[in-house]
Amino acid sequence: xxxxxxxxxxxxxxxxxxxxxxxxxxxxxxxxxxxxxxxxxxxxxxxxxxxxxxxxxxxxxxxxxxxxxxxxxxxxxxxxxxxxxxxxxxxxxxxxxxxxxxxxxxxxxxxxxxxxxxxxxxxxxxxxxxxxxxxxxxxxxxxxxxxxxxxxxxxxxxxxxxxxxxxxxxxxxxxxxxxxxxxxxxxxxxxxxxxxxxxxxxxxxxxxxxxxxxxxxxxxxxxxxxxxxxxxxxxxxxxxxxxxxxxxxxxxxxxxxxxxxxxxxxxxxxxxxxxxxxxxxxxxxxxxxxxxxxxxxxxxxxxxxxxxxxxxxxxxxxxxxxxxxxxxxxxxxxxxx
Amino acid sequence: xxxxxxxxxxxxxxxxxxxxxxxxxxxxxxxxxxxxxxxxxxxxxxxxxxxxxxxxxxxxxxxxxxxxxxxxxxxxxxxxxxxxxxxxxxxxxxxxxxxxxxxxxxxxxxxxxxxxxxxxxxxxxxxxxxxxxxxxxxxxxxxxxxxxxxxxxxxxxxxxxxxxxxxxxxxxxxxxxxxxxxxxxxxxxxxxxxxxxxxxxxxxxxxxxxxxxxxxxxxxxxxxxxxxxxxxxxxxxxxxxxxxxxxxxxxxxxxxxxxxxxxxxxxxxxxxxxxxxxxxxxxxxxxxxxxxxxxxxxxxxxxxxxxxxxxxxxxxxxxxxxxxxxxxxxxxxxxxx
Numbered sequence: 001x002x003x004x005x006x007x008x009x010x011x012x013x014x015x016x017x018x019x020x021x022x023x024x025x026x027x028x029x030x031x032x033x034x035x036x037x038x039x040x041x042x043x044x045x046x047x048x049x050x051x052x053x054x055x056x057x058x059x060x061x062x063x064x065x066x067x068x069x070x071x072x073x074x075x076x077x078x079x080x081x082x083x084x085x086x087x088x089x090x091x092x093x094x095x096x097x098x099x100x101x102x103x104x105x106x107x108x109x110x111x112x113x114x115x116x117x118x119x120x121x122x123x124x125x126x127x128x129x130x131x132x133x134x135x136x137x138x139x140x141x142x143x144x145x146x147x148x149x150x151x152x153x154x155x156x157x158x159x160x161x162x163x164x165x166x167x168x169x170x171x172x173x174x175x176x177x178x179x180x181x182x183x184x185x186x187x188x189x190x191x192x193x194x195x196x197x198x199x200x201x202x203x204x205x206x207x208x209x210x211x212x213x214x215x216x217x218x219x220x221x222x223x224x225x226x227x228x229x230x231x232x233x234x235x236x237x238x239x240x241x242x243x244x245x246x247x248x249x250x251x252x253x254x255x256x257x258x259x260x261x262x263x264x265x266x267x268x269x270x271x272x273x274x275x276x277x278x279x280x281x282x283x284x285x286x287x288x289x290x291x292x293x294x295x296x297x298x299x300x301x302x303x304x305x306x307x308x309x310x311x312x313x314x315x316x317x318x319x320x321x322x323x324x325x326x327x328x329x330x331x332x333x334x335x336x337x
Numbered sequence: 338x339x340x341x342x343x344x345x346x347x348x349x350x351x352x353x354x355x356x357x358x359x360x361x362x363x364x365x366x367x368x369x370x371x372x373x374x375x376x377x378x379x380x381x382x383x384x385x386x387x388x389x390x391x392x393x394x395x396x397x398x399x400x401x402x403x404x405x406x407x408x409x410x411x412x413x414x415x416x417x418x419x420x421x422x423x424x425x426x427x428x429x430x431x432x433x434x435x436x437x438x439x440x441x442x443x444x445x446x447x448x449x450x451x452x453x454x455x456x457x458x459x460x461x462x463x464x465x466x467x468x469x470x471x472x473x474x475x476x477x478x479x480x481x482x483x484x485x486x487x488x489x490x491x492x493x494x495x496x497x498x499x500x501x502x503x504x505x506x507x508x509x510x511x512x513x514x515x516x517x518x519x520x521x522x523x524x525x526x527x528x529x530x531x532x533x534x535x536x537x538x539x540x541x542x543x544x545x546x547x548x549x550x551x552x553x554x555x556x557x558x559x560x561x562x563x564x565x566x567x568x569x570x571x572x573x574x575x576x577x578x579x580x581x582x583x584x585x586x587x588x589x590x591x592x593x594x595x596x597x598x599x600x601x602x603x604x605x606x607x608x609x610x611x612x613x614x615x616x617x618x619x620x621x622x623x624x625x626x627x628x629x630x631x632x633x634x635x636x637x638x639x640x641x642x643x644x645x646x647x648x649x650x651x652x653x654x655x656x657x658x659x660x661x662x663x664x665x666x667x668x669x670x671x672x673x674x
Contacts, residue, residue: 002568004355013354017533017576018341022394026640056393056535057359059567067433089567092552096404096565098435136555190568196354198393198535198570215429218473218645228433230396230426231339231527233535233570235354303363308555 001135001163003317005196005239006251012242013196019234021054022227030234037189037241041201044169044248045161045185046178051207053227054189054237057200058162059089060228061186062129064202064213065158066093067228068184069127071212072156081120081150082129083112083141087160090129099126110134110278112141114149121153127183128155132175133164136307138284138315140164140173144180156183162200163315166192167256167282169249177205184209189240192255194247194318199236259283259316266314266325273333283316296335302328338472338500340654342533342576343588349579350533356571358391359564367571374526374578378538381506381585382498382522383515388544390564391526391574394537395499396426397565398523399466401539401550402495403430404565405521406464408549409493418457418487419466420449420478424497427466436463447471447615449478451486458490464520465492469512470501473644475621475652477501477510481517493520499537500652503529504593504619506586514542521546526577529592531584531655536573596620596653603651603662610670620653633672639665 005013016030024031034054042050055061070078079100082090086103094101102125104116112130121128128150130141143159150157161168161175165187168175177185184204189195204210214224247255263280270277270287278286289297289312297304297312307313314328342350353367361368371391379387392398407415416437419427423440431438439462441453449467458465465487467478480496487494498505498512502524505512514522521541526532541547551561584592600617607614607624615623626634626649634641634649644650651665 002355002357002360010354014351017347017350017572018339020339020534023339026642056566056570057568059565063565071432087567088552088554088562092562092565092567095552096433188568196572197357198566198568200568215425215432217425225425225429228396228400228429229393229535229566230424230429231394231525231535231537233393233573235533235572236570239354305363 001191001315001317002197003194004319006194006243006246008246009195009239009243013235013239016234016238020231021234021237022225022230022232027234030237033241034237037237037244040241040244040248041187041203045165045187045203046176047203047205050203051210052201052203054232054240055200055202055227056198056229056232057190058087058160058186058188059092061162061200061202062087062089062160063093063096064228065184065186066099066127067097068209068212069156070097070099072208073126075124075126077124078126079124080127080129081117081125083131085110085112085134085136085139086129086131087135087162110137110139112146114142114145117146117149121149121155123154125153125155127158129158129160132159132161132168132173133282135163136313137278137286138280138282140175140281143182144174147180147182151181158183159185162186162188163191164282166252170253170256189243190236192317193240193243195240195243196235198233199240255318259318259320262316262320262322262325265322266316269329278311285314286311293335297331300331302331338528338652338654339534340531341656343531343580343583345583346532346576346580350572350576353571353575357568358571358574359562359567359569364571367574370578371574374574374581377578377581377585378524378540382502382524382540383513384540384542387540388547389538389540391569391577392537392539392564393535393566393569394527395424395497395523395525396429398499398537398539399424399426399497400430400433401565402521402523403436403464404434405546405549406493407434407436409545410463412461412463414461415463416461417464417466418454418462420468422447422449422471422473422476423466423468424472424499447474447476449483451479451482454483454486458486458492460491462490462492464495466495466497469496469498469505469510470619472500473650474615474623475617475619477512477618480519481511484517484519488518495520496522499523499525500528501619503589507590507593526580527573529655530577530580532577532580533572535570536577592655596655596657599653599657599659599662602659603653606666622651623648630672634668637668639668
């Protein structure tokens with residue numbers, strides 16, 4: 001789910017290889033760039049006065065969302081509710097933070113099952129997690145309904161839009177801070193945002209969320225730090241801002257439409273070959289391939305991955321061209337013939 | 338405590354701005370570079386067959402050391418023991434992981450008090466943390482004796498050499514895996530190792546430590562992930578390896594000696610001006626300055642920081658020249674006159 005950084009992002013990143021946004025009083029320029037980047041991320045995610053920071057990626061942002069929820073709640077026996085389609089970082093978050101993870105099933109469209117969500121939450125639930133662009137099938141959970149379930153039980157609502165966030169503004173899906181009263185979001189510039197790695201994003205509607213994460217910081221000329229890691233990548237911050245300034249919104253819209261076309265094309269080509277395919281909702285195609293075919297493709301040099309159930313999984317990121325898809329299909333045909 | 342990356346490290350980093358060592362089956366070259374980097378870190382830290390990875394920095398490595406200790410222990414009421422001189426990431430680790438932090442005082446030489454350590458540990462202590470190069474005064478805790486106290490109580494021993502690790506091999510201090518049977522270490526290439534940010538290091542003596550951190554990773558072509566963040570910086574990994582290959586051991590020795598000379602010089606200059614100074618043990622000088630003098634120096638553009646008790650704190654990193662110290666002293670004299 002990573003891609004080639006935008007040239008402007010790459011260029012910007014080079015100037016910041018020795019800076020650390022974790023020490024904003026020393027690296028003032030990076031701190032200013034980060035403020036601008038968070039504002040722009042807020043614009044993309046439908047949030048007027050965003051609070052947040054540039055994280056190492058979706059894993060950190062998901063851990064932080066759960067950590068904030070745990071710290072803000074009064075229960076001593078916290079749990080979180082997330083669909084089985086959630087990224088494995090949710091499991092990591094629960095393990096790291098010592099919280100029970102209640103996994104709910106997905107429906108036939110691979111979206112979080114609402115009845116199961118309603119049955120899973122209780123007074124000890126601190127946050128419900130919905131995914132806007134799942135890692136395996138690129139599906140978008142019913143964010144509005146999940147938020148209602150979360151808030152009715154007194155829990156917070158977190159949306160993992162790590163991958164989807166830079167495409168969903170150009171769709172009709174319900175996913176953003178404007179679409180529903182969600183509390184926090186993971187949205188990664190270094191995925192479809194075409195920023196250099198590492199540049200993730202953690203956004204919150206209220207400053208209280210960041211306050212719940214803050215620890216005191218002696219020997220820094222700022223008083224507290226709300227991030228999970230201490231040192232962070234100035235190159236990631238500068239590169240993310242440069243990418244967003246260059247591409248939001250027109251460049252991202254163009255990339256999204258191109259790759260959605262590529263995914264639709266690829267799915268149709270698989271179907272035409274009698275290969276069982278999961279219809280793309282975002283530019284991600286999953287298809288059933290024999291394990292031996294998968295291995296042969298890897299041996300040919302294709303850097304492909306699989307879903308948990310073993311399907312071939314192709315993410316049409318901005319660097320994916322129609323030519324490379326055709327070349328892939330030609331290799332696939334050769335192997336299967 | 339960061340510095341300018343070595344030119345070779347900078348050059349190497351550029352080629353890896355879109356790679357993610359968190360996905361080693363896709364980014365095979367980065368995975369190989371990381372193995373080499375860990376081996377070299379092991380050599381520096383006195384460990385023949387090191388286990389570990391390149392982290393975002395000392396904060397992540399310290400959190401991971403505590404997390405591994407917690408996960409490997411059987412107690413349901415874990416605590417950790419660390420000196421008051423420990424980096425604030427230890428506080429963060431305890432808060433994130435839900436563990437009691439028992440802080441012990443330091444002695445007159447700013448080193449962990451051994452009697453206090455012995456009194457603080459009990460059957461629920463999962464790890465004792467010693468610092469090899471404290472953030473405030475650059476002091477080295479009595480690592481051997483602390484390790485004995487830790488192991489006698491059934492706890493693990495972690496050394497935070499995030500800053501000191503690239504200088505201590507050229508000293509007689511006891512700090513490494515060879516010097517004492519320590520279990521894990523934080524050692525950051527992006528500090529005195531002159532790697533680009535972010536490039537921290539987490540090392541463990543036994544593979545079991547990494548196993549205790551692993552979570553399953555569906556949709557990656559590797560089966561588990563022992564890091565705290567998911568996505569990591571390929572540029573950091575490649576840059577760290579390039580820096581270590583260029584500088585270990587002669588370049589680091591030269592940098593250490595130069596900066597130790599600078600620190601000794603600076604401390605003597607402060608003393609000559611009647612400014613109370615903490616003697617440097619590693620190249621770090623702390624000195625008592627009036628708050629107004631400190632502020633004036635910052636206004637002049639000096640990016641300086643303070644200890645928790647308000648002393649001026651100057652870390653002589655590899656980019657610090659004698660000329661810049663003299664220029665600083667000249668400004669100081671002007672302000673104080």
